[in-house]
Amino acid sequence: MTDVQGVLPEIIVTLTAMLVLLGESILDRDEGGTWLPVLTATGLVAALVAGPFTMAPTPLFGGFLTVDTFTTFFRDLFIVLALVATAVSPSYLRRRGLPIGEYYALILFSTVGAMTIALASDLITLFLGLELMTIPIYVLAGMQRRDRASNEAALKYFLLGAFSSALLLYGFVWLYGVTGTTDFGGITAALRSAGPASGTTIVALALVTVGLGFKAAVVPFHQWTPDAYDGAPTPATAFMSVAPKAAAFAAILQVFGALAPLQADWTTALALLAVVTMTGGNVVAVAQRNVKRMLAYSSVAHTGYVLAAVAAFRAGDSAVAGVLFYLAAYGLMNLGAFACLLFLDTEGTRGATLTELSGLAKRHPLAGLLLAVFLVSLAGIPPTIGFVAKVFVLQPVLEAGLTWLAVAIALNAALAAFYYLRVVVHVYMYDAEEGAPRLVPSWLLQASLALTAVAVVALGIVPNALYAWALEAAAPLVR
């Protein structure tokens, strides 16, 4: 009984996904458009409510799953992100004639996958979770079947994703070969008693780094990101830019946490990858005119900041808490920024260009304000959550003695401010041009984004509770 009770939220979300699929075949298109999002949201809220009743002191299912504070933090984060994504999507799906039931079912299945990653206490469950999370995302990316960009995005994402999964799995196999176990605790113990890294452990470490690097879009394994983000329907992009990234980092934390005895070998490597990632993402983002692509590259840059906190793992609690807090902050603000593009009715899957955003603040003051809040937060300017998140990342990085990495983060943040504020320039300081896309402000979109924006500012002023929670969630990982 306790085994099943421990995964109650996952069960609820899975059942909801199935019900949504059933509902799609029963309801006609209009009814489905109204009720399926409601059903999805209800299921997600139920899973959120069930969460606190699942804490288990001992591993479940024969040691394959663990429910601890780390799990619940990520679980709730994924559910909240899925909720926001659910709320901003309906009008877009209806306008574009996309299959509503499938869309929500895919988001739910992907969420279950992400939640499984947070549950995993074993390489096998972790891998299962990763696959379950990414496969629905491949489909989401290719959902607009008649759109060539969407097809290209899905294929590219799928091929590179499959390739990286294979690499990761191969890495796991090597790890198993070295340690003789797939259990995280067992791996840590085996590595600790084995002493300094040998050639085989280094191979395992390298393969795992590359495999997870693909999933999290670490430069130079980020090539799929801009095309996949650009080609996917915009509300799907909003979701896939945050939840899979947070899930990838949940996996990174789990795996590298298990590999903690090898810290001496991976700290510098991750720190270097972090610098390359944030710089690469930011430099390319500067050159983008299409805001969707710009945000795609900027999400690569944010991967770099989070990776910097992972590299500071030796600082202890504060490093893991920094990662968790940043992921939550990034989730809210990036989802918000992408979803703001839904105010505009642009053609195809293409997001708005800078010129199409010109004068948005005059045409629709709320949309302009919301976009500005999310962008200012992404730029890391107070009083927003993006700013405190940067502070919580800088602290462990400096504590771990990686001063050069902290300076790199600061300089990158200044560079990033340039392209974020350039969007604000267009929104607030230019007048709308002829042929600017029609505005489609649904009330649900406005309300959910306004709520998210309030959270972004409020958590920027009083981040206490969230940070305390992140610290608590970090504890199980720092053994």
Add this chain to the structure above:
Amino acid sequence: MILSWLVLIPILGLVPLLAVSRSERAVKIVAVAVTLVELAASLVVLASFQVGEAGFQLRESAEWLPSLGIRYELGVDGISVLFLPLTTLLTAISVLYSTKTIKTRVTEFMVAFLLLEVGMVGIFMALDLFLFYVFFELMLVPMYLIIGIWGGQRRIYATMKFVLFTLAGSLLMLVAIVAVYLASGDEGHRTLSLPALIAGRGRFSADFQFWVFLAFGLAFAIKLPMFPFHTWLPDAHVEAPTAGSIILAGILLKAGGYGFLRFALPLFPYGTQAWLPAIILLSVIGILYGAIVSTVQKDLKKLVAYSSVAHMGFVTLGIFVLNLQGAMGAVLQMLNHGIVTGALFLFVGIQYEKTHRRTIADLGGLANRWPLYTTFFMVFTLASLGLPGLNGFVGEFLVLLGTFAFNPPTGLGGFFWGPLAGIGVILAAVYLLWMFQRVMFGPLREAYQKLPDLTPLEVACALPLLVLTVALGVFPQPVIAIIEPSLARILALATDPGVTAAFR
């Protein structure tokens, strides 16, 4: 609570402001009223300040981020207490003047201005480094919008340059602040509260101070701005609307000088000693460079902007000669520059509103038509060039005195730097008087024959500044009495004998 009210009043003022946002006229009235209430509150702070005490007064302290030992801590001492009324007065004047000149998106403008005011009063009261940083950055976005939306032709270029320069500096300062936090104690006992940090500054090694001072110094040097980080300033000033220029010159630049005095000097005495020669060199270069470049400006607003670079050179020079006269001069110079240059930007703005010309060669003879304008403008110009009897003189004179008394054990002393800075004062007379002559005297152009003199609103904006200019010039003693104890304490901290001995 009075200090928290200073933070809260502009924020609470947003509620009635947004409630009446349908009527532009009502928005303007509410905005002016809010800034006047804020001005009154800052005068209450000044009145309840105990003159003669060196430490922080009216302190407020509350938990903010307990897991990081970060506190919401406010307080004022003799240095900061004077910047509060300056800030609120200049803001009230800017908003009042803008009721006439800002014609598009009035509500947004007033919202931006009130948020800007929160940041400005905040930096002068924050006693926690984190809180200071938050206020420091809070000033950024409203000013970015003010320049970018209501600015001149090249406003977008100017505002982006302004933001990126400031951000690059302040983000490095953020790294330094976190480093200070980590060095401030063992885990669980860390703090960013200024008094606690000063008490425990023995933990900061000389090497640590060297780098951290550099990071703080860069942020402040860019804000001030110090040569060679000044290049954002002429663009931002020229493109900003008049109210933006007044606040930029009057308050935002002071955040840099204030930051040096409040944080860099008392926390990092080794860093101060290590970087002092470089800063003095750059200050003197700034004084001379600013003056020379001002002389050749064709654009009136740009001339005033470059003169700020020269004037701010006096501020850093005065602070880093590390004696009481110099530092007193620096603080007075900051206050006086706020009043006088704020006023000069106001008058350049008024003049531009009437003639739609800023190129000096296109102007001339305005004195014939505008007796009132000429009188005001004359007084502020003379104050800016440091005429004895007006406030500009006091600060520059004390800085020069302090510079001559500067006598470091190694390197060039005050008798080298003093005369060089003195040349700057002479050059100021040259470019300002020449400007005044070209703009105000000579034949009046046909096009300007019908233009009216100052309106009552413009007089109301300028009069308080005129009174202060004369009063502080004739009788600076009360102000000096307020500043002196706190300043002496900061200098004592910065020139701890043990620290200076290490540099012999």
